[in-house]
Amino acid sequence: MLDEKLLIWKFNRGSKDVLRRIYEKYKDDLVTLAAALLNDKNAAEDTVHDVFVSFIKSAEKFRLTGSLRGYLVRCVANNARNRNKARRRHQGIGLDEAKPISSDSERPEFIAIFGEELRQLSWSLAKLPYHQREVIILHVQAQMKFKAIAKLQDVSINTIQGRYRYGLDKLRSLLNGEVEK
Amino acid sequence: MKPTDNIDKLIKKLQTKASAELDKRVHSEISKALAETKKTQSAKPGPNIRKIIMRNKIIKVVAVVLITIVILSIFEFAGSRDIDLASAALARTTEALKKVPWVHISCIAKRSDSDKETKSELWRSNELQISIAINNDRGIVKFRDGGKNLIYEYNPKTNEIIVSKVTGKSHQFPIQLEEYLELFENHGVKYDLLEREDIIDGNSVRVFKISFVDENSIRGERVFRVYDGNNLPFESYVKTLDSNGLVILEGRMVFEYPQEGPATIYDVCGVPLSAKVYGDDLAEVEKPGIERSDISESTNKLKALGKALLIYANDHKGKYPDTLQSIEGYLDNLQWFIENIKYLGQGKTLAARASEPIAYDITLFEKEGRTNVLHSDGQIVFERPKEF
Secondary structure, rough: HHHHHHHHHHHHHHOOOOOHHHHHHHHHHHHHHHHHHHHOOHHHHHHHHHHHHHHOOOOOOOOOOOOOHHHHHHHHHHHHHHHHHHHOOOOEEEEEEEOOOOOOOHHHHHHHHOOHHHHHHHHHHHOOHHHHHHHHHHHHOOOOOOOHHHHOOOHHHHHHHHHHHHHHHHHHHHHHHHHHO | OOOOOEEEHHHHOOOOOHHHHHHHHHHHHHHHHHHHHHHOOOOOOOOOOHHHHHHOOOOOOOOOOOOOHHHHHHOOOOOEOOOOOHHHHHHHHHHHHHOOOOOOEEEEEEEOOOOOOEEEEEEEEOEEEHHHEOOOOOOOOEEEEEOEEEEEEEOOOOOEEEEOOOOOOOOOOOOOOHHHHHHHHHHHOOEEEEEEEEEEOOEEEEEEEEEEEOOOOEEEEEEEEOOOOOOEEEEEEEEEOOOOEEEEEEEEEEEOOOOOOOOOHHOOOOOOOOOEEEEEEOEEOOOOOOOHHHHHHHHHHHHHHHHHHHHHHHHHEEEEEHHHHHHHHHEEOHHHHHHHHHEOOOOOOOOOOOOOOEEEEEEHHHHHEEEEEEEEEOOOEEOOOHOO
């Protein structure tokens, strides 16, 4: 925590050297978050790259006041959502449509991203509607509060809690279904 | 164990690493940005630290750099002059400190007999006569209320607050140069005070240095750096040496000046309302500042109001009532709510932002300056509703 405060302090003082430390500190968490949201390691790395490029460019223009990690998580979530929208638009599929990216849990990308052990989980997450997946990942993985997610998605906290509950229910049934196979 | 037994734990296990390719791409962008900065640096003014510090509202920033002998040796006091307590520059600093609403100091120190750094914080409000010392490592908080002449000491291990009467001088936790000098004089410690001018990051600063020797031949130096523009200190260094010249303690303090600070001990991060409060004779006493029973009663009332408003809104196309009178039949003892609650839900709907305030307890606010606020998401937060 103190480390983060020091990073923010240096960042706000205009130190650009601190950007390397910020990147090294958060890169793995941010790539994991983006990969969980997008189910695509390449797209996740592009997302993190884009976020850092705009972070570097805007370094002189703004001042960080809150949590650095929280700020970067929000940037990655926004970028991943836009990327997902663009992808869906390109494929002609609605954002909330529950169609899975893949119907085959054995597909190698699910193993490649998070390993064999978590293949079922990443496959099940990929089958959730994007909004539900986003709430679950941001709340559980990125440890964001419902209130903060509600602000990020610009909806009420009740909606967020609903998405979380329905998402978890669906995830449970998908995981159980997979086990029973 | 079924995989669904603990989905949270499973999700947390999702981990992947950034590839070398991504590292290369991002580092290359950073290098470009650094090169760009170097090119334009000469044409651009340096960061104005004074502005940066003064813009901070709530202090969160701490510097971690430990002071070494090397850093202290940078302070070559060539060209400096001896001053005394009557120095005009010192008087300006003392006056400037009196005018700020809050002073917050982050301290990091290292003792030679320990491998660990000690982190602590000090808060001071001259207006509210509050002085607070927080040991960040042990979580111990000493909250001094000068108005009531009481000290509250919170110990996280026992989750207890011990209240005792103030004895001795009013500067329980000295924070400024003049107070240190006063302490030295009171304890017969010999000291020299030097002053010189300097330029740091393009800002004109005044550097004060106190060198002291106590009766046990313990020697020390304390350096204060003060901005010339606002006469406020922004950092301080300390070094203490034993009679053999070995360093006993080194530390650094960073000063900041927020508009608001912890007005009660419960505003200090980590002090829970659940802490038991005892007098120094160990008899249980009243909670400092706020009555917990008042807060919990108000919380329960606002919870009931939140439910009633939700049910009303569900019956009325998601719209909150225009006045509290409209929810008659949805809530018992409505008259109490009409008399004690400030309702802010007029014209709002269930789709309102989660953080939107819907109502707050006026009575508690008048009594404590802070109150329970019901938000659109049903959460009740104890805060200052002045911004509404």
